[in-house]
Amino acid sequence: MRKVDVLDFRGSYYEIGLAHGRRLYNSEHFQSMLSKIKGISILDQDTEEIKNILKYFCPQLLDELKGLQEGIKYTESDVLRLFGGYDMPLLEMGCTSFITSDYYVRNYDFSPNIYDSTFVIQRHHGNNWICGNSELMLGRLDGMNHNVLTCGLHFVNNDPHKKGFIGSTIVRIILEMCKNVEEAIDLLKDLPHAASYNYSLVDRNGSFAVFEASPDMTNIHREKKSLSCVNMFQTGKMETYNQTNVDSSLDRLEALSHLSKTIKPVSEVHKWFSTQTSPVFYTDYEHFFGTLHTVSYVPKTYKINLTSPGGETQVISM
Incomplete structure (x- = not known):
């Protein structure tokens, strides 16, 4: 069983998103997990809707997503769909x-x-x-x-x-x-x-x-x-x-x-x-x-x- 890693970041939301993304970019566990998530993700999510609702309820998360996007080298659309947390399939936990x-x-x-x-x-x-x-x-x-x-x-x-x-x-x-x-x-x-x-x-x-x-x-x-x-x-x-x-x-x-x-x-x-x-x-x-x-x-x-x-x-x- 994997040990939970404690990551301690300091900076703006964008800077923390970027640092987090760079750490994940070469992570085999992250890439493996992401392939499973992509297999169940919704392909026709409205990314403008995701941006607008995050902006309304918690705008700082959009800055973090921008940093994450750069850190893992994904498109804005993919980052919003996979990590925005809106209009996504739900997993039972x-x-x-x-x-x-x-x-x-x-x-x-x-x-x-x-x-x-x-x-x-x-x-x-x-x-x-x-x-x-x-x-x-x-x-x-x-x-x-x-x-x-x-x-x-x-x-x-x-x-x-x-x-x-x-x-x-x-x-x-x-x-x-x-x-x-x-x-x-x-x-x-x-x-x-x-x-x-x-x-x-x-x-x-x-x-x-x-x-x-x-x-x-x-x-x-x-x-x-x-x-x-x-x-x-x-x-x-x-x-x-x-x-x-x-x-x-x-x-x-x-x-x-x-x-x-x-x-x-x-x-x-x-x-x-x-x-x-x-x-x-x-x-x-x-x-x-x-x-x-x-x-x-x-x-x-x-x-x-x-x-x-x-x-x-x-x-x-x-």
Whole structure:
């Protein structure tokens, strides 16, 4: 299993996109992953529409895409279609998280063949930074920003599927544009959602929530002491959007229910998530359901713990 590389970039969005692209240009893993993505990508995406909607919601990402384009030596059209994160086919991915007012612990489950294997830190002017596990270079599977807002995605269903942003681009936009959970919820209400996802959130003030989003309807899920989030909607308002078979999610919720009864320190929860015998750790990599990383975000201390399967934990201080 590939270790997650921590990439620490500093500069403008364009400069960081360029540096990231140059690093990827000669990467065999990147080229292999890209060939798989091209095989399922939509060829008739409207690139002007992609540019306009990114400009409206998060214009700085267009500068980063320009740098990425130069770094990997692709056309603007190809970069927008492959990495813009709008009107794209959606891949099913598994994710489990446990959230309290003090920390956010999460496993990401998918295939190592379509996985960036990079945790990207972007430092811009002043104290403006974001960090997180990368998907398709521009997107984030989970992450934290300089306001110490943390957000992660959890796939729920591709049916219905409408024109909109994919989950990892939505996470990135939230991290770029929001200071706290309430701002994130307001923006999530406005963003066009291509499919059904949970977005788990926590901020420096100890506010936490799960935003349940489908292309047609949204809802907010809150609890007092902790929240467990998996690949299904848990509120009655949204349950009709769940897939028919949610057995795996129900199993994980049952396992997580024991954590909610006695809140443990983040180090213990992280270790439990990352242990391969844990009920929330999966190894079915051939069928796109293997744990690829365990990550813990601790907003009040600006620290992140990141563990690849079978590897040692990397401690990142922001």
